[in-house]
Amino acid sequence: MPPASARPGLWPLSLSAVLLAAAPTASASAPPGPPPATAIRAEDATARLGQALPQGLYFGATWLDLDGDGDLDLTVPIDSDAGGTLTVWLNDGGSFRDVTAALGLAGIANARSAAWLDLDLDGDLDLYVTRRSDAPGNLLFENAGGVLRARPEGTGFDRPATDVAQAWADYDGDGDFDLYLAGVFVSRPRLLRNDGGFRFTDVSAEAGLDTLAAAIGGAWADFDDDGDPDLAIGEVTRFRVYQNEGGGFREVTPAHYAPRALLVCPSWADVNDDGRLDLFVGGLFPPLLFENRFAPGAAPETFFQDRTLDWGSGPPFGSGGTWADLDLDGDLDLLADGGSIGTRLIENLIAPSQTLLDVTADAGLPTLRTVTWHPSGADFDGDGRVDFFAAQDVDPRLYRNVSLTAGGAVTLALVPARGVVPIGARVELDLDGRLQVREVAWPASAFSFPAPRVVLALGARHTAPWVDVRWGSGLTERFHGLQAGRLETLVEGRGQPLPGGGKKTGRRDLAMSGASGAVAGEPVPDAPRALQLSCNPCREALGLRLAAGAAPIEEVRVHDVRGRVVRTLTARGGEAGWDLRDDAGSRVRPGVYWLRVGTGAAPGAAPEPSRTARVVILP
Numbered sequence: 001m002p003p004a005s006a007r008p009g010l011w012p013l014s015l016s017a018v019l020l021a022a023a024p025t026a027s028a029s030a031p032p033g034p035p036p037a038t039a040i041r042a043e044d045a046t047a048r049l050g051q052a053l054p055q056g057l058y059f060g061a062t063w064l065d066l067d068g069d070g071d072l073d074l075t076v077p078i079d080s081d082a083g084g085t086l087t088v089w090l091n092d093g094g095s096f097r098d099v100t101a102a103l104g105l106a107g108i109a110n111a112r113s114a115a116w117l118d119l120d121l122d123g124d125l126d127l128y129v130t131r132r133s134d135a136p137g138n139l140l141f142e143n144a145g146g147v148l149r150a151r152p153e154g155t156g157f158d159r160p161a162t163d164v165a166q167a168w169a170d171y172d173g174d175g176d177f178d179l180y181l182a183g184v185f186v187s188r189p190r191l192l193r194n195d196g197g198f199r200f201t202d203v204s205a206e207a208g209l210d211t212l213a214a215a216i217g218g219a220w221a222d223f224d225d226d227g228d229p230d231l232a233i234g235e236v237t238r239f240r241v242y243q244n245e246g247g248g249f250r251e252v253t254p255a256h257y258a259p260r261a262l263l264v265c266p267s268w269a270d271v272n273d274d275g276r277l278d279l280f281v282g283g284l285f286p287p288l289l290f291e292n293r294f295a296p297g298a299a300p301e302t303f304f305q306d307r308t309l310d311w312g313s314g315p316p317f318g319s320g321g322t323w324a325d326l327d328l329d330g331d332l333d334l335l336a337d338g339g340s341i342g343t344r345l346i347e348n349l350i351a352p353s354q355t356l357l358d359v360t361a362d363a364g365l366p367t368l369r370t371v372t373w374h375p376s377g378a379d380f381d382g383d384g385r386v387d388f389f390a391a392q393d394v395d396p397r398l399y400r401n402v403s404l405t406a407g408g409a410v411t412l413a414l415v416p417a418r419g420v421v422p423i424g425a426r427v428e429l430d431l432d433g434r435l436q437v438r439e440v441a442w443p444a445s446a447f448s449f450p451a452p453r454v455v456l457a458l459g460a461r462h463t464a465p466w467v468d469v470r471w472g473s474g475l476t477e478r479f480h481g482l483q484a485g486r487l488e489t490l491v492e493g494r495g496q497p498l499p500g501g502g503k504k505t506g507r508r509d510l511a512m513s514g515a516s517g518a519v520a521g522e523p524v525p526d527a528p529r530a531l532q533l534s535c536n537p538c539r540e541a542l543g544l545r546l547a548a549g550a551a552p553i554e555e556v557r558v559h560d561v562r563g564r565v566v567r568t569l570t571a572r573g574g575e576a577g578w579d580l581r582d583d584a585g586s587r588v589r590p591g592v593y594w595l596r597v598g599t600g601a602a603p604g605a606a607p608e609p610s611r612t613a614r615v616v617i618l619p
Helices: 013-021
Strands: 042-044 062-064 073-079 086-092 095-098 111-117 126-131 139-144 147-150 165-169 178-182 190-194 200-202 215-221 230-235 239-244 249-251 265-269 278-282 288-292 304-306 321-324 333-336 344-349 355-358 376-378 387-390 397-401 408-415 426-431 434-439 453-459 463-470 476-483 487-491 531-533 542-546 553-559 565-570 575-578 591-599 611-617
Touching: 062 111, 062 376, 111 165, 126 165, 165 215, 178 215, 178 230, 215 265, 230 265, 230 278, 265 321, 278 321, 321 376, 408 463, 408 476, 426 453, 434 453, 453 463, 476 487, 553 575, 565 575
Parallel strands: 408 487
Antiparallel strands: 042 397, 062 073, 073 086, 073 111, 086 095, 111 126, 126 139, 139 147, 165 178, 178 190, 190 200, 215 230, 230 239, 239 249, 265 278, 278 288, 288 304, 321 333, 333 344, 344 355, 376 387, 387 397, 408 453, 426 434, 426 463, 463 476, 531 542, 542 575, 553 565, 553 591, 591 611
């Protein structure tokens, strides 16, 4: 067997030496004077796993309730040539037991990431495992009546050298989950469309994502808040940002960025509590932090503003991280990869003092001589505080969050109508003018899959007055009376339907059901009357009309996600139809479109406001 450094796709063993040699000394990294006090505290809880984890390279972990008992179970992929390096631990009251063999998953080698999700939309969890590029190939397991069954070859992404990092989202709005598969050194990254039946089609070229660059990983998030997921890609020496324009992508990477990093990994979070998802870019040189300044119709070069010098960006060395409200103060703190010195805890102090502050030592975490990748967060003991697994070579650890919190919080378990894992769901809570926005991404960054539960700080309140959820389907609902200190289960379709689902353009849009096209309940009293659509999503012609009693339709303008009018329709008999073609006669591309209706009114009456609706056009 050739040495590890000679095998393609494996991080050379020399990389560990490089990272360790580059670790900052204590005198170089220590802040002047005594460190500020922090409420964030963590304690080592690795003993709860009951046995030592196998040796190997740790890249992340996955938290999900696998057995439906309400607590969160842990899956740890480990890159090692030895078998048995994918481990699954069931959580029994805060202690864990290894059930890998019982699930039929023993003997897997060279695992890099493991994602549990409902790929065939049958209501149970399937499993996709990526492996090192020189391993025999990635692995797909179908959940067949509670038994994991390896799918045969032919899925389109199970061959050797298909690579090591996975990111899932419904990029085309058809209701199932598609895959961005990153390629390191030997594979090109690809976007794979889910065509059902565990069949996937490479659509990288037609979607505008056909790059030859070696990618570390991808992170999906709806940064422009238009209802579909956008994509940030980390490459070996740089990153890219792609805006989803209804199933096709255009690059909107901040123009000033120059390659100055290694092993780059992006992640998304609303860092400054303004309701927009900001972009953190880690790399084994100083990370970057960009404020989201997106505005509809603005030039792409204005979408992001570099705030690295203003706010800081966490540790000076490390490939990125994930975000969680560790101290329950309402903003998101950073669980950071520290490169070669162990996991770092970065407290978010942007609201009071415009800074991110490294509080690792004060919080109780040691500085370690070990290569680190992204921590993965979950409240495994049910106390309302986010704990985390630290993916550290040689010394992986499970940490329990024992932070001193000033107030309470509510934890939300989101149950989508389809798909089990609520990928793409966005939650908003506005307390006295302070906005908390959280979006479920799978993964949150590179190889890290934190629990897809949402923790919202309530301060001194005992209940949340209301929480708004925009599901991946586009349906937006409001849930009332959520109690602090509890795990609240929110089920899609059981909240109060709201207008405003999908793209936010400064007017009150209508939330439409992504499954059937029917209006998702009655709008609030002061909202415009709903549009009735013949289908949504649609593959063929679309018919529409206003609800009974509304003024007749005169004109319908069809807008794409960039706001451009692609078709103007004339109504007859109070109704209109669209053959899914643009004004030039060409069929429009699949994706999200907006219908804006102008209505007539009786002579002398004030004109009624225009009506809008979001519709998904399928291939």
